[in-house]
Each structure stands twice: as structure tokens, then as C-alpha cells.
Amino acid sequence: MTALFRMTDVVKHFRVERGVVHAVDGVSLDVAPAEILGLVGESGCGKSTLARLAVRIYAPNSGKIELDGTDITAMGRRELRPHRTRMQMIFQDPFASFNPRATAGRIIEEPLIVHARGDAKERKDRVRWLMDKVGLPPEAAARYPHEFSGGQRQRIGIARALALSPSLIVCDEPVSALDVSIRAQVINLLMKLRADLDVSYIFISHDLSVVAHMADRIAVMYLGKIVELADRQTLWRAPLHPYTRALMSSIPTAGIGGKRAALPLRNVDPPSPLAPPTGCRFHTRCPHAEAICSAQEPPLRAIGSDARKVACHLVTETASDALPVWSSENAATKRTISTS
Template identity: 60%
Template sequence: MFQSSHPVVPAHLEPLLAVEDVAVRFHSARGATRAVDGVSLSIRPGETLGLVGESGCGKTSLGRAIARLVELEAGSVRLGGVDLTRLSRRQLRIHRSDVQMVFQDPLASLDPRWTVGALIAEPLNIHRIGSRTERRDRVADLLAKVGLPPDAAARYPHQFSGGQRQRIGIARALALDPKLLVLDEPVSALDVSVQAQILNLLVDLQKQLGVAYLFISHDLSVVEYISDRVAVMYLGRIVEIATREQLWSSPAHPYTQALFASIPRLDAATAGPRAAPLKGDLPSPYAPPPGCRFHTRCAIAQPRCRSVSPELAAMPRTAHAVACHFPTSSSA
């Protein structure tokens, strides 16, 4: 659907974001939901890390934990060397501007009683940045950056299309010059043609501003287009992480291969063999399977998989990492 033209970020850059052994649990009458269970990853300055997996695998919970919108049960989130999980509420407020979030449904995240100008200026008001004139100029500049006219500032969110509302959400997220944007399914509710426009906007903004992205999506075509590297998440854990090129050419985890196999292909009649599509339902996060959590749906599961949880480890002579006892290489 999309043809990627996203530049690769130099591998020698130190991480902007370093997530270590993060765990997030939600408690209810049914018990504790292990939404995120020991996740570690990093993002370099100006890089886009795609985060992909089925609904319910913990992607959004991880994104919200990084943005400090939910509490962590364990682990750390370091941004520019500062551990955000160790800060007081007052200290966190100072650093919160460095990480902003763009949500799936922009209309639900924008107060319908406020004008677009007021919505975009709100972060500036909260952090007491600039005079009234400077804030108004900043709003005009942000509207221009996301491709909206100056008179949009005086209108209300319901007066815009879905794609335009997402542009407003992006402008608001950029108001404080963040170092990292967490984008949670930002184009999933949009038509394909509008998706392409928003994705191209994000690529252009990244080139202009140098901001890093954690891009959360279930759509592999979208993730392929915008990402430098991709992490695959299953039932609260990262099971594979690699560059976009590595993952698309040689997915090593059976879950990743099954995700690729589930994508319809125009050349299905002449293409070579591929992994079996994903089957069965996602197990309950209240009681995840022992051992490898994917073994209940895995076509190559062995007895060891049912009792021993595999560690995420780098494959020989590559930065490609996989959490599988029997990693394989299969063309997507």
C-alpha cells in the first residue's frame, strides 16, 4: 500500500529513550492483568520505532507508561539520561513536555468546547511559556506546520474532518517542542488516502524537527512505511525487534511470521511457501501461558516451549533480536 522513503537513523547515536524491564499491571475483581511484563527497548534521537502486535497485546499500555500516563509496577523509563520514574510530581511536570502523546481518536482527546487555537495553546499556558502574543504566534506557526490555515484557530474540532482533527492533535503535541512523540494508532480510523497524507506529514515533521517517534499500530503496511526499526509485541512482552529491512526480509519469530502470513498477497498463486497464518485467540492476560506465551498458538512448539520462557537475545552477527527457543528465517 505504501512505499517507504524513511531515512535510517545512524546506529552510533546514543539512545534518547531507554526502557528497562517495565511492568504495568491493572487490578480488578478478576485479578491482575499483566498488560506489560518486563519490556526493554530503546529509541535514538530522530528515530521511529514501530510497535506492532494484535489488539490486547499491551502496546497502548506500554506507550502510556512511557508517556507517564499510567503508573509502572516495575522498571525504569529514561529520557535523555533522566529516569522519569524516579521524579517527584513537581520534577515530572518539568520533564513531561519532553514526551507527548498523539491518540487514536483525536475528537475524543480534544475538548469540543474549546477553539482549536485554545487547544493548541493550552500546553503553553500550563507551562507558562511566552506572552499572549508569542503564544498566538506559536499557534499560527504550528497550524502552518501541520498544513492547516490560520483561521482554523478560531474554529472548533467538530468543524473539521477526521484527518484535519488528527493534524490538530499533532500540532498540540508539538507545542512544547518534545523530544519524543508516542503515536497510538494515529491513522487507524482514517481512510487510506488520508492515512498516507498524515504519514507523510509525520515524516516531514520529523525531518524538520528531529523528534523521535514511538509509532504504535496493528497495520504492518503502515509500520513498514514509517519505521526505522520495529518491535513485535505479544501478550505483554517483546518477542522480536529488528530494523525494518531485517524484519520484512527475514522474520525469525513464529508469531511475526504468522502476522506476515495473515496479510493477503496479490501474487499468492505464484509465490513460494510461507508460514501458516495466525490461528486461535489471544490467551487471557489475567493468566498467560507458562513458558513461551506463544506456544499455545505456535506450529513449531516443543516441550521446552511450554515450560521455559525464552529471553530476548541478539541473533549472531546482527542487531536482530528474538525471544524464541527455535528461531527460524522465513521470507515474509
């Protein structure tokens, strides 16, 4: 199947007073129609920068971004305008992205006005339909953002993102600021909308258990790079990259999958993106690191026959494609990580 969205070797650096921040450093990924691609990683790994690159809020320093086969990498504002209707974004803090002087109805209607969709009556009908779709009563259209709860504000943000019937929605930590019960409601809403409208998501989170619940495939990001990419079941059953294992071992025992064996790291804090390590960027924290890890950067390469990819020198592929269930033995004692 042809990819709806594709990034190829995308790089985004920011010049600051102390040097250059390597926010995104050569990321390649794709999203199929009606697919949910989860993107996980620690705070500061580049997830939000990648989100803004995907919808072209930021322009990349290099690389290629394609939407439905069209190269949008170097498009200017006017040229990009018709493509923006096909890709929208849901922000972590919806309140910060709303005009506090605009009503909920006006906030949802604004994309329709900007892109000249319909007359006043058609837009009003569309807003009413969208509010019903996200579970908001019609009378809420006359209220202002401060009059809503956090979960209700996020529903307004979702309705606004859906206003132009996009093919791709980038969700940048859309539930991290919500209470657990409200978080579940918003996740279920997003899943229902995907089924009803055939929309694709890039769902970004630092919480692997949330992503594992809803994503079809999961990409794990560390210090500006993708270190592992696999379908949800494969990644959850047998994570291969040491960083993925460390992330999964940090999930509370009440989460999906039960207790994971802890993977002790050599350093708790990640290196600065102002001065990323040479070779594998995780080698300064990895308990399995060898000489090659600091000397040579591992490519993101295919492992096995299930379209998973891993960027680790210590992951070996054998004739068998059977993947092991992660245990305390192979998480804590084995130096070479094998797919057999």
C-alpha cells in the same frame, strides 16, 4: 549513540475483579535521537499501555524508564512536570482527547499556557506557525473540533503535540481510524516533521505494512512482551519469530512486499492476559511449539550481527549471518527456524 529514551524490564499489571491483567510484562527497548521505533502487535497485546507508560501517564509496577539519561520512573507529578515538555503523545481518537468547547487554536495553545511559554502574542504566533506546519489554514483556529474532518482533527492533535518542541512523541495508532487516502497524508506529514524537527517517534500500530513504511526499527509485541526486534529491512526480509511470521502472512496481498505464505496457527484467539501461558506465551498458538516452549520462557536474545533480537527457543544461530527470504517452504514445513 546514547539513547534518547530507554525502558528496562518495565512491568505494568492491573488488578481487576477477576484477577490481575498482565498488560506489560518485562519490556526493554530504547529509542535513539530522531529515530522512529515501530511497535506492532494484535489488539490487547499491551501496546497502548506501553505508550502510556512511556509518557508516564501510567506509573510502572517495576522496571526503569529514562529520558535522555534521567530516571523518571518514580518521579511525582511536580518533579515530572519539566520533563513532560520533552515527551508528548498523539492519540488514536483525537476528538476524544479535545475539549469540545475549545477552538482549535485554544487546543493547540493549551500546552503553552500550562507551561507558561511566552506572552499572549508569542503564543498566538506559535499557534499560527504550528497550524501552517501541519497543513491547516489560519482561519481554522477559530473553529471547533466537530467542524473538522477526522484527518484535520488528527493534524490538530499533531500540532498540539509539537507545541512544546518535544524530543519524543508517542503515536498511539494515530492513523487507524482514518480513510486510506487521509492515512497516507498523515503518515507523510509525520515523516516530514521528523526530518524538519529531528523529533523521535514511538509509532504504535497493529498494521505492520504501515510501520514497515516509516519505522527505522520495529519491535513486535505479543501478550505483554517483545518477541522480536530488528531494523525494518531485516524484519521485512526475514522475520524469525513465528508470531512475526503470522502477522506478516495476514497482510493483504496488495500490501508492501507482495503475497506471504500463510502460517497456520493452532488457535485463532490469543490467551487472556489474566492468565498468560507458562513458558513462551505464544506456544499455545505456535505450529512449531515443542516441550521446552511450554516449560521455559525464552529470553529476548541477540541473533546475528545486525542487532536484531528474538525471543524463541527454536530460532538457532549458525556461523553464517545470511538471513533467508521467507518462503512457503520455510514458513510452513520447517520446525526449527534458522538464521542460515
